[in-house]
Amino acid sequence: MPDRHPKFLRKLCLHSLLTLPLFALLLPVVGTGCASDKQIIGQANQFHDGLEPAVIEDPQLAGYLQRVGDRIIESAAALDKKGYGPEGHKKEKSDWMFNGGMKFHFVNSPTLNAFTTGGNHMYIYTGLLQNCTSEDELAAVMAHEFAHVYGRHVHKGMNRQMYTMAAAAAAGAAGYAAGGSEHGATYGGTAAGVAALAGQFFGQSFTRADETEADKMGFAFYVRAGWDPRKFDDFFQKMIEKGYDKTPEMMSDHPSLANRVKATEERVRRLPPEADQWQRPPIADASEFRRIQQRATEVGKNMPTDQTLAGAQELLRALPRSCLTPRDNKALPDQRKAQIEIVEALRRQQADESRARTAGAQSRQ
Numbered sequence: 424m425p426d427r428h429p430k431f432l433r434k435l436c437l438h439s440l441l442t443l444p445l446f447a448l449l450l451p452v453v454g455t456g457c458a459s460d461k462q463i464i465g466q467a468n469q470f471h472d473g474l475e476p477a478v479i480e481d482p483q484l485a486g487y488l489q490r491v492g493d494r495i496i497e498s499a500a501a502l503d504k505k506g507y508g509p510e511g512h513k514k515e516k517s518d519w520m521f522n523g524g525m526k527f528h529f530v531n532s533p534t535l536n537a538f539t540t541g542g543n544h545m546y547i548y549t550g551l552l553q554n555c556t557s558e559d560e561l562a563a564v565m566a567h568e569f570a571h572v573y574g575r576h577v578h579k580g581m582n583r584q585m586y587t588m589a590a591a592a593a594a595g596a597a598g599y600a601a602g603g604s605e606h607g608a609t610y611g612g613t614a615a616g617v618a619a620l621a622g623q624f625f626g627q628s629f630t631r632a633d634e635t636e637a638d639k640m641g642f643a644f645y646v647r648a649g650w651d652p653r654k655f656d657d658f659f660q661k662m663i664e665k666g667y668d669k670t671p672e673m674m675s676d677h678p679s680l681a682n683r684v685k686a687t688e689e690r691v692r693r694l695p696p697e698a699d700q701w702q703r704p705p706i707a708d709a710s711e712f713r714r715i716q717q718r719a720t721e722v723g724k725n726m727p728t729d730q731t732l733a734g735a736q737e738l739l740r741a742l743p744r745s746c747l748t749p750r751d752n753k754a755l756p757d758q759r760k761a762q763i764e765i766v767e768a769l770r771r772q773q774a775d776e777s778r779a780r781t782a783g784a785q786s787r788q
Contacts, residue, residue: 458578460515467542467577477735479529479549481722487715488547488565490706491558492527495566496520498648499573499640507643509636511575519543520572527565531723531732532739539568541577548739549719554661558705558712559654566648567641574640576633635678635686642690649703652694656687737761 471478479485500521502508524543532548539545545568547561555561571577629637646652659680667680678686707715726732741761 460519460575460578463540463575463577464519464542467540467544470540471544473738474530474546474735476732477530477532477726477739478546479531479719479722479726481718484529484715484719484722487707488527488529491562492525492545492565492569494648494706495562495569495644496525498644499569502643502647503573508640509574511579512573514575517573525569525572529719530739531726532736534739536739537564537568539571539577541572541575545569545572549723552719553716555658555712555716556661557654557657557709558707559650560658560661561712562648562650562705563641563645563655563658566645567637569644570637570640571629571633573644574633574636576629576637579630579633631678638678638683638686639690642687646694646698647701649701650705651702652691652698655691656684659683659687737764 503512503517503521506513525545526543527545527547529552530546530548533550534548535550535554536548537546537551545565547565547568551564552561555564642652642655645655663680663684705712738761740757
């Protein structure tokens with residue numbers, strides 16, 4: 424891959440994905456097999472630094488998305504006070520989820536995707552926004568993503584990566600041994616960092632049980648926040664019509680879209696009579712929602728197209744795809760290509776830096 428974005432890669436390398444501080448952050452998980460809120464939040468904040476160039480900061484768009492998100496969080500906070508949620512939610516104090524620190528972000532990307540890193544950040548790609556026909560559909564996606572945070576599903580994913588992290592630790596030790604006393608720290612950091620990147624960030628995904636639980640909790644948050652319960656599965660149905668439900672459920676890490684539609688219909692039937700009183704007008708009516716979509720298109724065209732944004736876009740392509748579309752366990756071609764290019768570019772950069780340090784040390788002798 425041409426070195427199109429060295430500044431982005433340097434930032435990614437030094438402050439986000441491949442540094443020894445991050446590796447140190449993950450080591451306790453390897454030892455205990457149990458990720459904490461502090462570790463997940465720290466990882467999410469570091470990750471956000473690398474993705475930030477693609478985040479849309481436009482006040483109108485950011486403000487609208489956050490208002491939708493805050494309504495979901497308010498609903499979840501009320502349910503939290505009643506003891507709602509799985510045991511994973513109750514393992515630690517959850518005040519940080521409801522105290523105003525949770526942020527929803529639009530990211531400028533045509534890919535149909537939405538995801539969370541489990542901490543204070545959740546991301547909605549503008550490609551997904553453009554595929555929504557109403558705020559109800561957007562709110563359903565956002566409620567599902569917040570449910571992953573509420574259920575601490577990223578914690579579970581990190582715990583599942585324990586063996587990958589152990590392999591990264593072994594790779595780091597092997598790199599240190601190969602480098603000897605003079606270059607061991609450099610080689611070890613490179614090997615462990617790249618292994619951690621590939622295993623932790625590109626390999627991590629939610630299980631089918633996580634997705635089913637996020638649908639269940641997301642529906643509860645969405646309905647009690649006032650959106651139409653009959654529209655929660657509209658996005659699922661749309662994806663079926665677009666041909667996204669072809670992967671057999673047994674081969675996918677998601678429940679099938681058809682089964683998710685059926686589950687939603689059953690949840691609607693089981694709603695209590697007072698559910699009609701929960702409904703509220705959307706934050707943006709149909710015409711205003713179309714204006715939001717148009718503005719996202721305009722802002723995206725005017726965002727910087729420098730090397731930093733190019734790097735962030737590559738990271739966006741490399742990430743696991745949307746919780747709202749079933750997929751098999753193989754990375755999509757563009758996703759896998761971006762993953763390989765990022766890792767290879769970082770390997771080359773670190774090798775160049777290692778050679779420069781070696782040359783500098785030899786010149787001083």
